[in-house]
Amino acid sequence: MAVKEQWKIGELAKLTGITMRTLHHYDQIGLLVPTLHSDSGHRLYSRQDIARLQQIIGLKQLGFRLNESKELLNHPHFRPDETIRLQLRRVNEQILLHEELRHRLEGLYEMLRIQEDATVEQLIQTIKVMKMTEKYFTPDQMSKIRKQGELLGSKKIKEIENEWLSLVAKVRSEMEKDTSPQSCEVKALAKRWKELVNLFTGGDHDIAMSVKRYYADNPDKAAEFGIDKQVWQYISKAMANSSEY
Amino acid sequence: MAVKEQWKIGELAKLTGITMRTLHHYDQIGLLVPTLHSDSGHRLYSRQDIARLQQIIGLKQLGFRLNESKELLNHPHFRPDETIRLQLRRVNEQILLHEELRHRLEGLYEMLRIQEDATVEQLIQTIKVMKMTEKYFTPDQMSKIRKQGELLGSKKIKEIENEWLSLVAKVRSEMEKDTSPQSCEVKALAKRWKELVNLFTGGDHDIAMSVKRYYADNPDKAAEFGIDKQVWQYISKAMANSSEY
DNA sequence: ACTTGATCCTGACGCAACGTCAGGTTGTAC
DNA sequence: GTACAACCTGACGTTGCGTCAGGATCAAGT
Incomplete structure (x- = not known):
């Protein structure tokens, strides 16, 4: 006829919804030792x-880590002001980061929605453009770039990128041969260089x-x-x- | 005079800002094998x-996990629409969770700011009250409870909680002795029970x-x-x- | 008393994305 | 030849448990 004074781990688990494994864990790290x-x-x-378990759950729901909760619960006379402030800062940072992320994802989603044949390659390309636009272009330059991108189509873009690779290789080859930059061949390459740039930029200087600037600042991307x-x-x-400007 | 065509891991690290260890890791999991x-x-x-590394960085900044990025990059013709949508959902969930967290923390911070002697015990108590108020009380019941709490002071509250524990113990003891609920002793205990409840609730029925209801729904807390x-x-x-109602 | 199914125990690996040693090999410059 | 920088491969630590694995204990029925 004794009334319940003690609970076995399974009973406690059912009672609180906390899994047995979790209780084991809390025991292991000394957070809640029966x-x-x-x-x-x-x-x-x-x-x-x-x-104590209720308190642990409460603190967990406030986003505290287990060792922080342990510290708090083991020092009941500690002033938690600073801890709460810290926690608030952490949460705010998280929110800002995630909101930025959401912003980017929404932009991506919009851009992919417009193009009916969205593949991963497109996605990659779009990310590339987004990263450039984030710091180097004004909004209306951005829209120009997008327009030019749509105008060319993804196939053309890939073609141009390929020609670009071989063009740079040719230039490098001439450079290694110590050909003068003023030579006919090199000037021809330079001309083609400009043409390719113009294709991408739509001729906008x-x-x-x-x-x-972008490639100068990011040598890794160049x-x-x-x-x-x-x-x-x-x-x-x-x-x-x-002679051309 | 050969121009750079290959990069050693340290060079790449400096170039991109990605640590060597990370590059090792990407190699290990097959995400970026030189x-x-x-x-x-x-x-x-x-x-x-x-x-490829640039692409990986881009995808990482969008919040994708490494194995997801690997999948995406290994299947360039896959349609990423669904993936992006999923990612957006994940981020939105995160934001909602964190905003709820922030809300709670701000409430806590306010309440602790009011009480000059805020200790961890107060914090725990406040969390307890917050959890109850979240689903079981209307806003103005909430403010009544808070008022009553301030009126009593944290010391009194602890005293009451202690008496409460011993009171329940006494009741249980009588129950185990099969004392009739109508007996004088038990009625006296019941009366005191009501008084303690009234102290907490400020007499509000x-x-x-x-x-x-709260304790009935949450037997673990009871x-x-x-x-x-x-x-x-x-x-x-x-x-x-x-005889009392 | 014996068996059986439920419950409990203690390891120990897995996950995500690396950071951080540790101990040994290579590259390069003087 | 020798030092010092850069590189290599393990391997453990982090955070909060989930998920077996293999074995002991409990409660109940026969």
Whole structure:
């Protein structure tokens, strides 16, 4: 006729909805150690244990980590102001990050929705454009770039990228042969270079300059096309002495 | 005079800002395996590898996990619409969760700011109240409860909780002795029970009923005070036959 | 008393994305 | 030749448990 004073781990699990494994874990890390054990080693939880568990659950729902909860519960006279403030900061940071993420994803989603044949390649391309536009272009330059992209179509873009790769390779080859930047061959390459740039930029000079800045600031992305400082300076010379502006 | 065509892992790390360890990891999981290795086994990354790395970075910034990115990059003709939608859903869920968290934390912060002697115990108490108020009380019942809490002060509350524990213990003891619920002793206990409830609720009957519902719905929290179904029914009988309503 | 099914125990691996040693090999410059 | 930088491959730590695995205990029926 004894009334329940102790709970076995399974009972506590059913009562609170916390899994047995979790309770095991809490025991292991010293967060919630049952006050009693049966002779055979079975965990027996007391009312105080239940109370502590409630507190743990509460703190967990506030986003605290287990070791933080442990600290808090083991020092009841500690002032939690600073802890709460810290927690608030963490949560706010998370929210900001996720909102930025959502913003980007929504943009992507819109852009993919417009193109009926959206493949992963398109996705990649779109991400590339987004990253450039984030810091290097004004909104209306952005829309121009998008328009030009749609105008060309993804197939054309890939073709151009391929020609671009081989063009840069040719330029590098000339450079390695120490051909003068003023030579006919190199000037021809420089001309084609400009044409390809114009295809991408739609002939907009400001956009071309921004693209240039972008690749200058991000040598890793330029390296993707085989462009490094040396190639850059070399082709710059060839273009600088060109009669075209 | 050869121009850079290959990058060692350290160079790539400096170029892209990705750590060597991360590149090792990407190699290990097959996400980015360098196309070449030197005779001695040093990793040599090609331009294509750099391109792939850029794509990986882009996808990571969109919140994709590495294995998802791997899948996407290995199947360029896959339609990513659904994937993006899924990702958006995930992010939105995260945001909602975090906003709820922030809401709670801000509430907590406010309440702790008001009380000058905020300790962890207060924090726990406040969380308890918040959890109850979230589903069981109307806003103005909530403010009444808060007022009553401030009126009592945290010391008094602890005192009451302690008396509560011993009161329940006494009731249980009588129950185990099979004392009639109508007996003088038990009726006295029931009377004190009501008084304690009134201290907490400020005498508000509706609040008392909601508290009752709360503990009925959450037997785990009632168990914290030593109240289970049997005790509950027993004390209910004692109170039902009382002359007070 | 014996068996059986439910419950409980203690390891130990898995996950996600790396950080951080540790101990040994290579590359390169003087 | 020798030092020092850069690279290599393990392997453990982090966070909060989920999920077996293999064995002991409990409660109930026969």
